[in-house]
């Protein structure tokens with residue numbers, strides 16, 4: 463079992479068969495034909511689950527196809543250029559996850575002959591693989607009895623159990639994991655895990671659960687109470703801080719743009735960006751950009767007209783990213799506050815991996831037509 467069964471929430475004796483019987487029958491009828499469900503291997507499960515932890519299935523599908531076309535095996539991923547991995551991941555967010563995946567692939571090639579361990583504990587012991595991925599690979603690729611607990615599963619279970627406890631707490635998660643491990647039909651964990659995730663994605667929707675067509679309607683306490691959307695109970699969200707950031711689209715007379723690569727250890731590490739940084743108190747945006755470009759690249763610059771302001775929300779703050787046209791007036795670029803820099807012809811910028819907010823600046827650069835004189 464994945465977790466201690468002492469932590470499980472109470473379930474009635476008849477609940478297990480009344481739970482998984484209808485659920486698995488429903489899944490047999492409604493199971494979607496998804497690319498990672500074909501030709502299932504540990505590698506394909508691992509890649510798809512990493513993508514699905516942060517994006518919806520329909521959004522993940524083209525990424526999965528591109529990723530598999532470029533890195534069809536663990537060896538291909540391990541041997542790839544970091545930039546190529548980030549480029550394929552571009553737009554999915556949480557870029558550190560792509561970096562970690564490549565590190566894990568390299569570790570597996572180096573230390574384990576390119577094979578995933580075939581036990582939950584062995585998987586969990588790998589660098590870069592947490593309980594969720596370990597349970598997904600163990601159950602979906604190797605048929606081992608481990609329940610997977612993702613956002614969809616948490617919602618379904620919180621409603622079925624009418625769970626009054628806050629589901630963001632580790633204690634509650636442990637309780638849900640232990641309950642699921644108890645409910646699991648032995649030998650069919652992979653199918654069970656997928657069925658409950660699919661139910662969360664198709665029927666037990668966050669705002670409008672379709673209880674009328676739900677196979678768990680008979681056992682669902684949330685539905686019996688009449689207000690299933692009360693669950694899952696969540697911690698009150700803190701208001702996210704709001705930051706203003708200035709960025710320079712540095713251009714030259716040869717039609718090139720200067721871009722900078724972020725340090726590997728920073729947020730969005732390894733990605734390219736239009737250089738800049740946070741506005742300090744009392745600073746105007748042009749002042750901020752001048753200071754940042756001096757600190758980051760040792761450049762003296764003239765800040766020209768405003769190009770675009772992009773809004774973006776990260777998990778821990780909101781950002782208004784204000785991009786201005788910039789020209790260099792003195793100095794040669796030096797990577798003082800970044801990992802590297804490059805002058806890139808405008809039609810070659812697409813070859814570099816940019817975070818989402820910078821991609822919007824890039825779109826504005828493309829749409830701008832002739833570059834301004836200033």
Ligand code: SF4
Pocket residue numbers: 618621622665666667671672673674676677678679682684685690
């Ligand atoms: Fe969700 Fe309704 Fe099904 Fe309960 S009965 S699991 S609330 S869809």
